[in-house]
Amino acid sequence: MANEEKTTGFRPLTPEPTLRRLPWYLAYVSLLRSRGVEFVSSTTISKEINVDSSQIAKDLSVLSIKGKTRIGYEVEALEMAIKDFLGFTSSHRAVMMGVGSLGMALIADRGLQRFGLDVVAGFDTDPSIIGLTIKGVPVFGISELKKRREAYNADIGILAVPVEQAQSAADLLVDAGVHALWNFTPFRISVKPGIVIENTSIYANLAVMYSRLSALDQGK
Amino acid sequence: MANEEKTTGFRPLTPEPTLRRLPWYLAYVSLLRSRGVEFVSSTTISKEINVDSSQIAKDLSVLSIKGKTRIGYEVEALEMAIKDFLGFTSSHRAVMMGVGSLGMALIADRGLQRFGLDVVAGFDTDPSIIGLTIKGVPVFGISELKKRREAYNADIGILAVPVEQAQSAADLLVDAGVHALWNFTPFRISVKPGIVIENTSIYANLAVMYSRLSALDQGK
Numbered sequence: 001m002a003n004e005e006k007t008t009g010f011r012p013l014t015p016e017p018t019l020r021r022l023p024w025y026l027a028y029v030s031l032l033r034s035r036g037v038e039f040v041s042s043t044t045i046s047k048e049i050n051v052d053s054s055q056i057a058k059d060l061s062v063l064s065i066k067g068k069t070r071i072g073y074e075v076e077a078l079e080m081a082i083k084d085f086l087g088f089t090s091s092h093r094a095v096m097m098g099v100g101s102l103g104m105a106l107i108a109d110r111g112l113q114r115f116g117l118d119v120v121a122g123f124d125t126d127p128s129i130i131g132l133t134i135k136g137v138p139v140f141g142i143s144e145l146k147k148r149r150e151a152y153n154a155d156i157g158i159l160a161v162p163v164e165q166a167q168s169a170a171d172l173l174v175d176a177g178v179h180a181l182w183n184f185t186p187f188r189i190s191v192k193p194g195i196v197i198e199n200t201s202i203y204a205n206l207a208v209m210y211s212r213l214s215a216l217d218q219g220k
Numbered sequence: 221m222a223n224e225e226k227t228t229g230f231r232p233l234t235p236e237p238t239l240r241r242l243p244w245y246l247a248y249v250s251l252l253r254s255r256g257v258e259f260v261s262s263t264t265i266s267k268e269i270n271v272d273s274s275q276i277a278k279d280l281s282v283l284s285i286k287g288k289t290r291i292g293y294e295v296e297a298l299e300m301a302i303k304d305f306l307g308f309t310s311s312h313r314a315v316m317m318g319v320g321s322l323g324m325a326l327i328a329d330r331g332l333q334r335f336g337l338d339v340v341a342g343f344d345t346d347p348s349i350i351g352l353t354i355k356g357v358p359v360f361g362i363s364e365l366k367k368r369r370e371a372y373n374a375d376i377g378i379l380a381v382p383v384e385q386a387q388s389a390a391d392l393l394v395d396a397g398v399h400a401l402w403n404f405t406p407f408r409i410s411v412k413p414g415i416v417i418e419n420t421s422i423y424a425n426l427a428v429m430y431s432r433l434s435a436l437d438q439g440k
Contacts, residue, residue: 013435016428023424027383027406034384049408087430088423105325115423116430155433163247164254180433182425186247188269196436198429202420203308203335204243205402208236209418210307210336213375213400215233216416 018059019086024049025056026082032075041072088116094156095149095178096122097169099129099139102184103160107134120152146176159183238279239306244269245276246302252295261292308336313374314402316342317389318381319349319359322404322422326380327354340372366396379403 028048032040042060046053060067063081067073083089096103099122106112107119122139124130132139140148149157157173159166159181166187173181180196183189186204191197248268252260262280266273280287283301287293303309316323319342326332327339342359344350352359360368369377377393379386379401386407393401400416403409406424411417 014431019428019431020424023406023421023427024408027386027408031384031407050410051408086427087434088427090430092430092433101329102331105329109321109325111322111423112426115426117426156429164251166247179436180429182429186243187251188244188247188271190270194436196429196432198425198432200422200425201243202422203331204240205418205420206332206335206337207243207306207308208239209376209400209402209416210310210312211234211239212416212418213312214307216399216414 014062018062021051021055021059022082022086024051025060026079026086026088029075029079029082033079037075039072040075040078041067041070044072088114090116091118092116092156093118093120093152093154094158094182095120095145095152095154095173095176096137096158096160097145097173098122098159098161098165099124099126099132099134100160100162103158104134106158106160106184107137110135117156119158120154121148123148142172145172149173149176149178154178156180156182159185159189161185163187234282238282241271241275241279242302242306244271245280246299246306246308249295249299249302253299257295259292260295260298261287261290264292308334310336311338312336312376313338313340313372314376314378315340315365315369315372315374315393315398316357316378316380317365317393318342318379318385319344319346319352319354320380320382323378323380324354326378326404327357330355337376339378340374341368343368362392365392369393369396369398374398376400376402379405379409381405383407 025045028045029040042053042056045056063085065077065081094117096107096119103122107122112119119137122137123142123145124139125142129139130141155178157178159169161169163185166185167189170181170189170191174191174195183197183199186201189197245265248265249260262273262276265276283305285297285301314337316327316339323342327342332339339357342357343362343365344359345362349359350361375398377398379389381389383405386405387409390401390409390411394411394415403417403419406421409417
């Protein structure tokens with residue numbers, strides 16, 4: 001459970017599986033904090049979440065805090081350390097491409113802000129949407145993308161356009177200067193090297209769920 | 221590119237990686253259809269999407285249609301076959317647990333319906349939300365969950381509650397008779413065997429994106 005002192009300010013690249021598990025620990029630790037629990041060990045976390053306790057200890061070793069023998073981690077400090085490490089306490093600015101059903105929902109969802117993402121503006125081609133303000137977030141026409149993105153200094157572009165426009169919208173965002181694309185379409189966009197792409201295809205997960213449900217029905 | 225004739229109506233369990241790739245092909249094929257393209261080969265799909273063409277041919281072999289040598293697949297037939305196979309053309313009924321910011325956004329997002337998911341009712345504990353109708357979907361109190369779920373014959377429960385309530389809301393849904401849980405919280409819920417769980421943690425993806433962005437900044 002010990003954690004090596006970092007001897008340099010340069011943070012090594014964290015393995016992606018660790019980055020995907022840390023939010024699970026964070027969710028559990030937040031629950032414990034809300035219940036007033038003060039300390040937690042990787043063994044306790046392991047019992048709640050289906051992950052091996054040595055794996056948990058290894059994952060938590062990337063953080064700047066240490067657990068204490070027999071007592072474990074201080075819950076509040078651990079929660080804050082994970083949040084910090086994952087970038088959830090920093091403010092990242094993003095522009096939303098496509099303010100249709102999903103884009104509007106994502107702007108309206110205050111959840112993103114709790115995880116450090118500030119959607120500063122939306123962009124759309126639909127004249128009936130341009131000019132609207134959704135929960136304080138203005139919607140502009142696509143022609144204003146480059147100028148507005150620069151003014152807001154937004155690093156992240158969120159893709160919530162129809163699938164047919166995914167690639168062209170991605171190109172516009174990259175051209176406007178974003179360094180990362182959060183792609184909510186199921187389209188596999190391609191961009192020049194050095195641009196980060198994170199795919200979150202909500203609907204693709206449905207196929208896996210349907211298939212398992214249907215296997216369940218067949219098994220009866 | 222040939223596809224074995226299925227000799228039985230009992231569909232074998234499709235490997236999850238195939239189920240996760242098929243929506244990518246679907247997205248591209250839908251794009252081709254909207255452009256009026258009539259035929260497509262796995263080689264062409266491979267060039268657009270970063271997947272090996274033999275892998276694509278293998279994935280598409282689970283479908284009931286065959287490609288033709290040199291011509292490939294008929295675009296419209298392929299689009300429909302993938303949609304059918306993934307369950308996007310069937311109607312699956314779901315109840316929404318938690319009609320806060322995310323739950324309301326998911327109900328309002330018509331995208332789910334296009335992928336075969338019909339959210340028939342929402343459930344919440346907040347008296348200011350109970351009684352509302354969101355895009356035609358009524359919101360009830362939790363006490364009505366069991367009765368209403370049965371009446372709607374909804375097989376799927378969507379979890380969009382705060383993380384502290386994830387496990388107890390999951391228990392209520394299973395008790396009310398759903399067979400699958402679509403978990404939008406980052407909490408790793410545990411349920412009895414035979415219940416399908418699909419995790420879609422939107423926010424967890426943010427951590428990976430932030431980390432890659434920060435690595436990018438350090439590399440400059």
